[in-house]
Amino acid sequence: MKTDVVIAGQGLAGSLLAWELLRYGIEFRVFDPGDGRSASKAAGGLYYPLAARKLKEVELSAQQLPLMYNTFREIEKIIGKQFLFERPSLKLIRDDELEKWAKAQQNDLAHLISDIIPGIQLKGVVPGYHGVVISASGFVDVPGFISATRDWLVHHGLLVSEKVSGDNIQDSGKHLIINGSHQAGKLVFCEGPAAAVNPLLASGTIRMNKGELIEIEAPGLQEDYILRKEIFVLPTGNCRFRAGATYSHEFHDYEPTEAGLRELTSKLDQIIDTPYKITGHWAGLRPTTRNRLPVYGPLPGNSRVFLLNGLGSRGVIQGPWYANKMVKYLTNIPE
Ligand SMILES: Cc1cc2nc3c(=O)[nH]c(=O)nc-3n(C[C@H](O)[C@H](O)[C@H](O)COP(=O)(O)OP(=O)(O)OC[C@H]3O[C@@H](n4cnc5c(N)ncnc54)[C@H](O)[C@@H]3O)c2cc1C
Structure with a gap:
């Protein structure tokens, strides 16, 4: 196999990079055995333009949101399936927060807060809250997007079901030889949390943060809004909801825990x-x-090996933006 760019990893980062390379007409192959755990397969998939704990718009979200919509809508057209679903969020607030949200609605966040509903009453929601409606919000079915992208890549002969081995990459001077036999002009590692064990990366470049989610069935709960307080409750249809997420730096395995379950149910209640x-x-x-x-760009001391990673808890909104930056970097297109 000979190609311009090899992408190592087909999570959200690698998939979005592949679609962006396709849009720019650059030849590529994606390597991923496809059988492992990944952040993308676990993701809640929400996008939301406000910071979780501060009354503030997330930096760059005004630029990133339109690109995110365009990117997913274009891919949906090619694949013929919907992945991005727009849903307003309803931030639940108490009396003592009402004044500052009302001020924000008059000032900096006027473009994001479409309504404030005092004493909101909603089916299945604890009474006594006020509701702040944020319209620019919704979710992407990330596992569905990854799986459909994989099928599309396989169908077009662009997927190699192998892991790229960080210690089996040679630079011939003209191109890279990957896993002993595949030739590529450039290689982009999009390994997600697996980058923590890549021998080519300095230790600590990519860190991990564990998250847990639950799915519930609640026939008596409203399905119009994504509820937000200390957790989100996302309606996914047929009385089903995803609720999450926890954040922990202390555990590096993929197993859900009793403590995580307790935290989520107590916030839900x-x-x-x-x-x-x-x-x-x-x-x-x-x-x-x-x-x-x-992070995106070349590995230190190596002009052919690159990294796109660290999408954190905002992969949906940041992914298209950084995939686009990565392609511009790879092709020397000025920003
Ligand atoms: C519980 C949880 C909830 C989340 N909720 C949200 C949310 O609501 N909204 C949001 O925007 N984001 C959310 N995220 C974050 C989002 O999921 C991540 O930012 C995003 O999925 C990261 O994608 P990635 O491609 O970098 O990594 P991954 O999805 O982990 O993908 C990496 C891929 O690379 C493959 N791979 C690894 N090493 C190699 C190699 N050497 N060669 C070939 N293949 C390799 C792996 O098999 C994997 O398929 C959540 C994450 C978690 C864990």
Whole structure:
């Protein structure tokens, strides 16, 4: 096999990079055995333009959101399946927070807060909250997107079901030889949390943050809004909801825990007061960095091997943006 770019890893980062290379007409192959755990397979998939704990718009979200919509809508057209679903979020607030949200609606966040509903009453939601409606929000079915992208790549002969071995890459001077036999002009590692054991990366470049989610069935709960308080409750249809997520730096395995379950159900019980059944509970590792910003660019001292990683807890909104930056970097297109 000879190609311009090899992408190592087909999670959200590698998949979005592949679609972006296709858009720019650059030849590529994606390597991923496809049988392992990944952040993308565990993701809640939400996008939301406000910071989780501060009353503030997330940096760059005004630029990243339109690119995210365009990217997924283009891919949906090619594949013929919907992945991105727009849903307003309803931030539940108490009396003492009302004034600052009302001020924000008049000022900096006027473009994001479409309504504030005092004393909101919603089916299955604990009474006594006020509701702040944020319209620019929704979710991407990330596991569905990854699986459909894989099928598309296989169908077009662009997927190699192998892991790229970090210690089996030679540079001939003209191109790279990957896994002993595949020729490529450039290689981009999009390994997600697995980058932590890549021998070519300095230790600590990519860190991990464990997250847990549950799925519940709650026939008595409203399905119009993504509820947000200390957790999100995302309606996915047919009385099913995803609720999450936890954040922990201390555990580096993919197993859901009793402590995670307790944390999620106790936060859930503060906002919903209708019976529910837990139908799923899973965990994943978010790839992150020391300064929480994604990383893209060449590995130090190597002009042919690159990295795109660290999408953290905002892979959906940041992924298209950094995949685009990566392609511009690979092709020397000025920003
Ligand atoms: C519990 C949880 C909830 C989340 N919720 C949200 C959310 O609501 N909204 C949001 O925007 N983001 C969310 N995220 C974050 C988002 O999932 C991640 O930012 C994103 O999925 C990271 O994608 P990635 O491609 O970098 O890594 P991954 O998805 O882990 O993909 C890496 C891929 O590379 C493959 N691979 C690894 N090494 C090699 C190699 N050497 N050769 C070939 N293949 C290799 C792996 O098999 C894997 O398929 C969540 C994450 C978790 C864990």
